[in-house]
Amino acid sequence: xxxxxxxxxxxGARRRVGMAAAMTAAMAFGAAxxxxxxxxxxxxxxxPVAPAASTAVPALDTIVxxxxxxVDRLERRGLPLVELLxxxxxxxxxxxxxxxxxxxLTAALLSRGSxxxxxxQFAEEVEYLGGVLQADADADxxxxxxxxxxxxxxxxxxxxxxxxxxxAFADEEVARERDLLVAARDAALDAPEALAExxxxxxxxxxxxxxxxxxxxxxxxxxxxxxxxxxWHARHFAAGKxxxxxxxxxxxxxxxxxxxxxFGDWPRGVMEMERLPAMPxxxxxxxxxxxxxxxxxxxxxxxxxxxxxxxPAWPALAVGNAVLGGAFSSRLNDEIRVKRxxxxxxxxxxxxxxxxxxxxxxxxxxxxxxTESLGLLLELVGRMQKEGxxxxxxxxxxxxxxxxxxxxxxxxxxxxxxxxxRRLLGLDPTGFVRFPDELRAVRLDDANAAxxxxxxxxxxxxxxxxxxxxxxxPLGRYGKVTVRPAAWVVDGDR
Amino acid sequence: MTPLRRSHPAIVxxxxxxxxxxxxxxxxxxxxxxxxxxHVPAAxxxxxxxxxxxxxxxxxxxxERLANGLEILVVEDHTxxxxxxxxxxxxxxxxxxxxxxxxxxxxxxxxxxxxKKYGPGxxxxxxxxxxxxxxxxxxxxxxxxxxxxxxxxxxxxVDLEVDRLxxxxxxxxxxxxxxxxxKEERRExxxxxxxxxxDELLQATAYLxxxxxxxxxxxxxxxxxxxxxxCREYFRVHYAPNNAVLVLSGDVEPRAALEALRKGYGAIPxxxxxxxxxxxxxEQKGERRAFLRRPAQLPALAIAFHVPGTxxxxxxxxxxxxxxxxxxxxxxxxxxxxxxxxxxxxTSVQAENLDRIDPSLFVVRAEARPGATxxxxxxxxxxxxxxxxxxxxSDRELQKAxxxxxxxxxxxxxxxxxxAELLGSAAVFFGAPEKLFERPQALExxxxxxxxxxxxxxxRADNRTVVQLVPAEPEEKAGP
Numbered sequence: 001x002x003x004x005x006x007x008x009x010x011x012g013a014r015r016r017v018g019m020a021a022a023m024t025a026a027m028a029f030g031a032a033x034x035x036x037x038x039x040x041x042x043x044x045x046x047x048p049v050a051p052a053a054s055t056a057v058p059a060l061d062t063i064v065x066x067x068x069x070x071v072d073r074l075e076r077r078g079l080p081l082v083e084l085l086x087x088x089x090x091x092x093x094x095x096x097x098x099x100x101x102x103x104x105l106t107a108a109l110l111s112r113g114s115x116x117x118x119x120x121q122f123a124e125e126v127e128y129l130g131g132v133l134q135a136d137a138d139a140d141x142x143x144x145x146x147x148x149x150x151x152x153x154x155x156x157x158x159x160x161x162x163x164x165x166x167x168a169f170a171d172e173e174v175a176r177e178r179d180l181l182v183a184a185r186d187a188a189l190d191a192p193e194a195l196a197e198x199x200x201x202x203x204x205x206x207x208x209x210x211x212x213x214x215x216x217x218x219x220x221x222x223x224x225x226x227x228x229x230x231x232w233h234a235r236h237f238a239a240g241k242x243x244x245x246x247x248x249x250x251x252x253x254x255x256x257x258x259x260x261x262x263f264g265d266w267p268r269g270v271m272e273m274e275r276l277p278a279m280p281x282x283x284x285x286x287x288x289x290x291x292x293x294x295x296x297x298x299x300x301x302x303x304x305x306x307x308x309x310x311x312p313a314w315p316a317l318a319v320g321n322a323v324l325g326g327a328f329s330s331r332l333n334d335e336i337r338v339k340r341x342x343x344x345x346x347x348x349x350x351x352x353x354x355x356x357x358x359x360x361x362x363x364x365x366x367x368x369x370x371t372e373s374l375g376l377l378l379e380l381v382g383r384m385q386k387e388g389x390x391x392x393x394x395x396x397x398x399x400x401x402x403x404x405x406x407x408x409x410x411x412x413x414x415x416x417x418x419x420x421x422r423r424l425l426g427l428d429p430t431g432f433v434r435f436p437d438e439l440r441a442v443r444l445d446d447a448n449a450a451x452x453x454x455x456x457x458x459x460x461x462x463x464x465x466x467x468x469x470x471x472x473x474p475l476g477r478y479g480k481v482t483v484r485p486a487a488w489v490v491d492g493d494r
Numbered sequence: 495m496t497p498l499r500r501s502h503p504a505i506v507x508x509x510x511x512x513x514x515x516x517x518x519x520x521x522x523x524x525x526x527x528x529x530x531x532x533h534v535p536a537a538x539x540x541x542x543x544x545x546x547x548x549x550x551x552x553x554x555x556x557x558e559r560l561a562n563g564l565e566i567l568v569v570e571d572h573t574x575x576x577x578x579x580x581x582x583x584x585x586x587x588x589x590x591x592x593x594x595x596x597x598x599x600x601x602x603x604x605x606x607x608x609x610k611k612y613g614p615g616x617x618x619x620x621x622x623x624x625x626x627x628x629x630x631x632x633x634x635x636x637x638x639x640x641x642x643x644x645x646x647x648x649x650x651x652v653d654l655e656v657d658r659l660x661x662x663x664x665x666x667x668x669x670x671x672x673x674x675x676x677k678e679e680r681r682e683x684x685x686x687x688x689x690x691x692x693d694e695l696l697q698a699t700a701y702l703x704x705x706x707x708x709x710x711x712x713x714x715x716x717x718x719x720x721x722x723x724x725c726r727e728y729f730r731v732h733y734a735p736n737n738a739v740l741v742l743s744g745d746v747e748p749r750a751a752l753e754a755l756r757k758g759y760g761a762i763p764x765x766x767x768x769x770x771x772x773x774x775x776x777e778q779k780g781e782r783r784a785f786l787r788r789p790a791q792l793p794a795l796a797i798a799f800h801v802p803g804t805x806x807x808x809x810x811x812x813x814x815x816x817x818x819x820x821x822x823x824x825x826x827x828x829x830x831x832x833x834x835x836x837x838x839x840x841t842s843v844q845a846e847n848l849d850r851i852d853p854s855l856f857v858v859r860a861e862a863r864p865g866a867t868x869x870x871x872x873x874x875x876x877x878x879x880x881x882x883x884x885x886x887x888s889d890r891e892l893q894k895a896x897x898x899x900x901x902x903x904x905x906x907x908x909x910x911x912x913x914a915e916l917l918g919s920a921a922v923f924f925g926a927p928e929k930l931f932e933r934p935q936a937l938e939x940x941x942x943x944x945x946x947x948x949x950x951x952x953x954r955a956d957n958r959t960v961v962q963l964v965p966a967e968p969e970e971k972a973g974p
Contacts (some may be wrong), residue, residue: 078573081904111825120835123825128894130901132824149901176835183841183864186791190688294789297681327627329618338607338615341674344682364682396623403625403644406574411908 060419060430061252065259067268068240072419072429073255074247076412082153082248083413084146084160087420089243090236092216093139093209093355094274098223100492101181101216103137105224106232108177110135110144113168122159131156133163139210140354141424142236147413150249154258157246161262164237174226185218185490192292192364196299196465198489199290204303204358204461208280217492238269243423247416279305279356282461285479290486291468298370298466302377303360306454309352309425315438316450317350322397324348324384324451325361329396331380336363342373348381352425359455367466371474374464378478385455388448397447402436498599498679498710500606500630551904552931555917556748560756562764563736567917567927568751569743571910577744578911579651580640582918584739585732587710588634588771588852596712597720599632600669600676601728605639606630607668610661614668617654624650634706635851636922642911645745652758659733660762664725673717680711688790689859692963699784700798700855700959704775734765739921744910775800775853782959787966792841793862794963795872798855799952804923805851812936813948814847814856819895820887820945821845821858821878826894828878829858839866839874849923856952868962876953883950886942899937 061073092103111126111134112119126133131148133156144164148156188194198213205211216224244263246255282304307317318326325332325348336346346363361381365373389397409415409432419429464471468483475481556568586598606628608614621628626643641651683690694709701707740759742751778800802810821829822845833840843860858879862871887895906912920930 079904079907081901081908120826120831124894127824127826127898128890130897130899147901147905149904176838179838179863180834180841183792186864187841187861189791190789192686296685297678327618327622329615329622334615337675339671341671342678344675344678365678366681396619399625400622400627403647404576404627404642406576407642407909410574410576410910413908 061255062429063256063259065239065264067264067266069259069263069266070243071255071259072243072245072416072423073250073252074245074415074419075249075251076247076415077249079412080150080249081412082148082150082156082246082250083416084144084148084156085245085247085413085416085420086144086146086160086164087243087245087424088142088144088164088236088241089140089424090241090274091137091140091142092212092214093276094236095209095212095216098220099228100212100220101214102224102228102232103142104214104216105174105177105181105221106229107135107137107142107144108181109169109173109229110163110167112173112177113170115162115166115168117162118168119170119173122163126156126159129155131159133159135163138214143420145413153246153248153250153254154261157258157262161266164242165263165266167233169226169229169233171226174224174229178221178224181216182218182221185215185221188215188490189486192295192297192299192465195290195292195486195489196301196362196463199288199465199484200301200303200360200461200463202489203286203288203463204282204305205279208277208355210279210353210355212492213490218490219492239263239266240268240270243420245416245420247412247419276355279353279358281305282459285458285460285462287462287464287475287479287481289468289471289475289481289483290463290465290489291483292465292486293467293469295367295466297364298367298464298471299362299364300370300374300377301360301362301463302374302381302460303358304455304460306350306357306359307450308356310427313446313450313453315435316442316446317454318401319394319397319439319442319447320384320389320451320454321348321350321359322401323389323393324381327397327400331384332361332363332377335380336365336373336376340376342369342376346373346377354425367470370464370466370471371477374462374475374478378460381455381460382458384451388451389444391444394442394444394447398439398442402439405432405436405439408432498632498683500603500628551907551934553907553913555927556752557927558752558756560735560760562760562762563734564759564762565739565921566752566755566759567739567741567914567921568746568748569741569910569913569917570746570748571743571913572745573910575644575745576642576910577645577648577742577746578640578642578914579648579655580638580741580743580911580914580918581655582739582741582922583637583639583732584635584737584922585637585768586633586635587708587712588705589732589768590705590708590712592708593716594720594724595708595716596676596710597716597724597728598637599710599712600673600717600720601725602630602632602637602639603672603676604664604668604725605658605662607672608663608665609658610663611657612654613663617658620650620654621647626651632710634710635849636919638915638918640911640914648746648751648754652754656758656762659735659759662729664722664729666722669720669722669725673720676711676717677714680714680717683711684709688788688963689794689861691788692786692794692796692859692961695784695786696796696798696857696959696961697855699782699961700778700800701775704773704852705771706775706850706852706855730765731768734768735759735762736764737768739918739927741914741918741927743914743917771852773852778957778959781955784959784961785964786961787964789967790963790965792864793868793871793965794860795862795868796857796859796961797872797875798857798959799954799957801847801854801856801952803850803852803854807854809936809940809944810948811847812933812940813944814952815899815937816892816895816940816945817882817949818845818847818856819898820882820891823895823898828882829860829875832878833860833871833874837874838863839871843875849919851923868964872960872962879949879953883946883953886946889942892940892942892945896937896940900934903933 063071095102113122129152133146135144146156146160202211332346336342343363343365348361351358361377409418422429472481558566606617624647626641626647628641630639829843833843840860841863845858847856848854858875916930917927921927
């Protein structure tokens with residue numbers, strides 16, 4: 001999903017999808033989120049602010065069917081492609097305790113046969129059109145994304161409708177997808193970045209549904225049954241609950257006709273949006289060290305709860321984040337990569353979610369420099385919180401974010417994602433057109449107040465993934481170190 | 495293999511993430527880089543800006559070659575107020591030598607570390623403070639740099655590029671620090687990634703004579719051996735206007751933009767052409783096998799077959815692209831159905847016909863399901879490859895592959911940066927940007943018999959290299 005939110009969110013490791021799609025799917029749903037808007041620190045005398053971006057977005061046409069289905073249609077000509085996005089506002093945060101992974105399993109099964117078609121027939125029909133139709137879950141939502149040639153709009157929409165309305169959930173498909181999810185958890189043990197993100201969630205959101213991995217734990221995945229899946233589907237998939245977006249060269253009449261045919265007789269369902277508790281605040285500064293004895297490089301993460309996406313100070317916080325670690329010329333990248341060669345990548349990012357947003361710093365460095373890198377990044381974050389930004393940094397950060405904001409709605413799929421993701425977070429669905437101006441309006445006082453409020457105190461969740469034998473003692477300088485085996489991440493506390 | 499990037503994808507906007515992997519925003523099948531027509535004569539420039547139909551992806555381009563040999567392409571796209579400037583240099587690890595492997599990529603990093611007018615750190619500060627961002631990548635055949643920025647920043651971007659092309663500063667300190675950054679990159683992609691390590695071994699085993707033998711990121715000892723003088727020499731030989739293709743794409747007015755580019759780049763002198771790469775790969779006569787023992791959760795394998803490169807592949811390339819799609823394109827592909835769906839042998843499998851100028855590889859990679867042996871997995875893959883060489887595909891399956899390939903190409907045109915990347919790649923790999931527009935028709939003309947013949951010709955045991963990742967206990971590797 002693209003991020004037109006003026007921040008970014010990397011939901012962490014995505015499970016591996018069956019195919020070569022591993023990478024591309026991550027891009028479609030995950031990486032697009034990872035778009036870290038960014039920042040800039042400038043030393044020059046006068047930093048010109050980029051001129052206002054006149055991102056003209058055609059009027060959004062929102063239809064609500066009699067059964068409550070909300071459809072956002074945005075007509076965009078140019079490419080003969082149509083994007084179909086259906087968002088179910090429920091994700092892994094609603095997995096029942098002990099059934100972690102259920103939202104992911106259900107999403108994986110949606111394209112495995114429907115409306116009388118086997119999984120193989122369904123895939124063949126979609127792919128014969130050169131189309132793509134697949135689903136995944138994150139903590140907050142389940143997303144079905146389709147892309148077809150514009151001439152195949154009606155057929156594609158029909159296939160999508162069959163997928164969400166009449167999925168087959170055949171026993172053998174349930175068993176296979178469950179096995180594949182378990183195998184993906186095995187593979188995560190070889191993916192240090194995934195381990196770091198999941199371990200971070202465990203301590204950052206301790207006690208909150210967000211603490212549990214979207215991908216589930218190996219033991220809980222093994223308990224999932226077809227009944228679990230059909231029950232989940234019956235509770236969360238209904239016309240009155242989901243959001244649909246259609247972006248492409250499709251006019252109102254044509255859209256309306258096809259949508260009526262595909263979804264008009266879908267029951268409304270009972271509206272009940274499960275409430276998510278507010279995100280907890282981390283207390284203290286403990287360090288969770290995930291042991292990978294064989295690692296040559298250590299993954300480092302630091303995070304804390306920050307201002308919510310709907311907080312009026314969000315654009316100001318985004319600018320602060322850009323200056324701190326969003327852009328290449330940010331403070332973190334400059335000190336840790338450019339000046340010291342300690343890492344290939346380091347960045348800070350804001351991740352907005354339904355229950356609140358987090359601020360996170362991520363990097364990786366050779367084991368012998370892990371402690372030094374952690375110390376540096378803590379110092380740089382602390383300094384930003386206490387001292388704030390300079391005038392030139394502010395101007396550069398504003399200009400940077402405002403200049404690149406239009407990229408997030410350039411492609412039709414990004415645009416469709418932006419609309420639905422904003423709705424999910426309770427934002428104006430096309431508010432992204434104003435975001436550049438909101439950024440330009442940020443004053444130094446606003447930005448400094450936002451970073452003071454948004455990165456408060458010394459209490460931060462810290463995770464290091466690396467060889468415990470070498471790291472435990474030196475890391476002790478920065479907090480109390482708890483060592484866990486890597487398997488704890490994918491197996492849970494049991 | 496994915497080309498190496500200068501910085502983490504996460505640090506650049508999402509739109510760029512999809513750029514180099516050839517991945518569309520809403521998924522694609524395999525990492526299908528667009529293949530462009532190699533054998534059809536170049537078509538006349540299309541000046542008709544009519545809306546594209548699904549079967550025709552033409553869009554207008556404005557072209558000019560400056561007196562110094564620099565090739566410039568401009569594409570107008572006003573969807574959003576953003577412009578991409580892409581610079582492709584026809585150089586990569588293919589141009590390196592033993593003992594200095596990895597210099598193309600390390601040098602690419604150094605291109606950001608300071609020049610005459612814009613000193614250390616100033617490139618990124620100047621660009622980002624004007625609302626732009628940049629990144630770069632290096633592959634075996636090409637090194638690409640791009641900036642994405644608001645239209646008003648164009649003069650600054652040209653100034654930045656021309657400054658580093660004419661006055662790059664190379665220092666011991668900068669090399670020393672950047673070498674460490676690249677080693678971290680290597681750790682992340684190879685040492686800490688079992689499939690990355692397996693891929694390195696695959697190339698090193700499949701190629702004996704050609705520089706494709708070594709990894710783009712370089713061997714660790716070579717990275718340590720590279721000197722500032724080596725970098726100066728590399729810069730002098732390869733970074734000439736006559737060795738580059740420039741693509742400007744996005745919210746620009748072509749004539750004014752061309753004028754700005756002429757003014758900025760026109761005075762850079764052309765140079766002696768870089769020495770041609772003469773290496774070739776001798777015909778493989780007999781299967782090769784290699785094993786990688788390292789800590790890993792699941793066994794995996796990769797199988798490669800020598801196939802022609804883009805330089806002289808002709809129509810065979812299009813048949814192989816469809817072979818790639820038939821085998822690995824999507825859920826309905828043969829390998830996915832046979833190894834992941836019908837039998838529990840793999841968790842993932844992919845087929846890729848690599849884009850390379852010189853003799854290339856067709857690669858199948860698969861990760862084993864828990865409980866499945868690598869031997870069973872390998873037999874399963876080989877059986878599918880041999881079947882494709884024996885029995886012609888049905889009309890419907892062939893048409894499906896063509897439809898998928900055409901849509902994959904269309905997906906890459908969703909952004910102005912995507913258009914720039916496709917056009918530049920067409921120029922570098924196939925000799926002319928217009929080759930891009932010939933691809934749909936060339937794919938459409940491939941017959942079932944051509945697909946069968948290509949599979950039969952290349953998927954032979956004697957032409958095969960197999961590498962297996964055999965998981966070892968962590969302790970075995972933890973030593974010094």
